[in-house]
Amino acid sequence: MGTEANMKVLLVYANQFPLLAPPPVGLAVMVNPLRRAGHEVRLLEFMRENDPDALLERTLREFRPDITGFSLRNLDDMSMTDSHDFVPDYVRWVGIANRVSHTIIGGSALMTMPEALYARTGATWALAGQGNKAFPLFLEELAAGRTSFTAPGVLWRENGAVRRNPGLFDGYKGDGRIEWSVVDRERYKKPYMKSCVLTKTGCPHRCQFCDVGRSFGEQFVPREPEAIVEDLRRDAREYGMHRGDYFLVDALFNQPVDWAKRLCEALLRFEHTVLFYAVLEPTPDFDRELATLMRRAGCLMVTSLAGSVDEGMIERATRPFTLESVHRCFGLLERAGVPYMVQYMWGGPGETRETVLENFRQAARWKPIMSMASYGIRILPGAGLAAVAREEGVIDEATDLLKPTFYLAEPLRQDREWLGEQVKRMSHPGLRALPQWAGLFWRTWRAGRQKLVRPEVRMPSAPTAR
Template sequence: MKVLLLNVPDAHVGKTTDDWDLEATDIGVFPPMGILYLAGVLRAGGRHDIGLVDCILDRLTPDAAARRAADFDPDVVGLTVYTPTLYDALILTRRLRELAPRAKIVWGGPHTSLFPDESMAQPEVDFLVTGEAEESFPAFLDALEEGRSFEDIPGIYWREAGAVRRSGDPGYVKDIESIPFPAYDLLPYKRYFSAIGTGLPVGTICSSRGCPFHCTFCCKPYSTYRSRSVDNILDEMAVYYERGIREFFFFDDLFNASAKRVAAISQGILDRGFRVVWAFRGRVDAVTEDMLRLAKKSGCRQALFGVEDATDEGLKRINKKITVEQVRRAIKLCRKVGILTSTNWIIGFPHHKTQEDILHLIDTAVSIDSDFAQFNIMIAYYGTAIFQEGVDKGLFPADIWRAHAANPVPNFVEPIWEEHLSRAELSKLLKLCYRRFYFRPLPILRKFLRVRRASELALFAKGALTLLGIKGYHRKRHKEGESQFAEPAKPQEQ
């Protein structure tokens, strides 16, 4: 069969602020690992013709994406669906139904695992593949082609005799090392980049899956931590290295689960002679100076840490299980060995009761002085402890996410904690976070002096323009009907 996999457009994502949010692409454009892994699995199986379209990379509207899909003349179209981009996924699906009427349309991705019933209530959706799909999706395609039952394949939803059927719990891959490498070559992989990287084409690697921690604001599908062997990770790097990729981003939820593992990967990079730069996401309480020195020697350029809050009491409230002193120590160690740092912060937690609480967070972020920082307003995601707490307090309806899943709207206003500070107040404070952190003489000079190539200078300028507010007001334009995208054609009546 001809199978087309789509990374959904992001023209009408959910919004948290009144008039200002950073675009996803303001921090870079990264390879869509979900469909790349599936393409790798399908190619290894050798049974199907595969096509990929990354609508975000190519800046496609739902209508343009559907027309490109129709040109492929697919038997099956698979969409990775996230709740923030649900509206675009649905508009794209409706256009696909019009332009590629014979194709079976399959939804996968995190949204379908959270809201399977609402997803199947959309008449244009033929099937769901929920959970991790690297094993279940190929089995589903084989069963579909051969006319067999889906009963024994985990996580499948379908219609039969006018009713929705399901085949058990969402898919789960115990041995993630058994998954073939992502099919990077099916997309223009040299166009992906990190806005806080070097400007070189970036390759994304997931060396592990899952996170054993239970932060109250985090919505995650799996707590079980599963890792790949060092040799398997290095073999994947070698494939991309041979294709000219020299910058890598380890996109794991928890790359530095152990210092020993990070050291082994670093030594392996050196032993194989890879001349690369790389970055990772990790925890501040799991770094050592020896680990960082070896990582730096192997090309580690940057470490990204989720800090979230600025007091030990606040960190306890969100069950982060770190301290502010551990944050300071990790940043100092990275600077000592020459690794850049980026910290993530969240404002608008339930215990942020006054503007002074947010100002203290800003002051702490400035004093810790990571090289980069990202600030966000806390979103009460469905299924999190904070969401349930907000429902119990009557801050938002229990069905707010389900209602959106059933009837998505463009630029859905996501629930945030407005018990103490309003959305408008938090929006202003979010802008203040960025301006207070970045518009200081020493950090600006430090960043400028690190520029080594024209691509880095371009990224530096783009980031400055974004923070000045020259860019970044796309949410308001969408609200006023001035989308940066051409408006998709309206779906016909079904």
């Protein structure tokens, strides 16, 4: 292994799931801190690779890294109807790298079940948390010959036991810059994923099915709007990325509300027109001012995971909103001209045929640009749903939750064919929102024309241009 000043680090983005294809943001944020520490860094991407095993073997043979780090994004595709387990691939790839170098795993899949995935893959170490500060510190300790570590989030084996340090979740304060020069952005074809900017980490809400708070921090830690805009400015200057759209990397864009407003205002002051997508929850504090600011700042579309919008189901799922706030929020978005997509997820505790059908009655009042539905909820050990599943005997202590394991409310367990029919009924482009579709395409085309002609000058904020 090299010394601290010349360690060769191979970073592998192992995500091959094409349905959602975000670029390797977490790894790209680590590149500059690693280089400043004197390390030689190479990034390898498996997205859209026909033979990732051969690519990995060839790269290991040519680069001869001292350590190979894998970013593992998903345990599986989270689909009850056609499950694909990604863990066997991770085990195989880590095994290939173990023959050549030390290995370390990280990423959101690890955050879901750190000790279990660390043990299953056989990696030398793991890092559960932000890596931009923790990974360079870990390498410094490693180069110094340490066999136990103080770096945040690190897992290691010592005296037959696994040790783990608490992870770091600071919102990437001070260094959330994505180093796009190492990323092959053409691999990530989804228009709302090709370009990203980090805006916030963490979530204080405790939705029954979700483990984001456990995985990424139990409080919102937003970046300062000025720092976010500076990242966009650098992207425009160095990579010409003012000619594309951005996805805001954020579990919940619209909270804290004052921060979301400040970010929109900062985007309005920015010298380039920025078009963006975001995740939004219809919380009671969402107001007309924020909806209007989002529209003026360049919001192309928001996605809302509504779940099951029966009033009782919302309460049982401990969502951060009410049925009344859902109606109010979607109405404000429609009046402000912000297109939105609604995602439905059925089958949680208390779900019945009647509560599923209630979703259709409520949805008749909205005009989303698209609706998507699914049934069956992935059981995650850090989510409240896991406790319910144990009480009902769906899982027990011997259940291997690294494998795709789903909850479906007892009244619906024999109704999967009927549920599939309802999913098809609900999942469609929002035909009632055709004017919004037309407006979306017009705004994207118009803004693109403006940026191509005069990228250095901020365009007027007329509605047709934003």
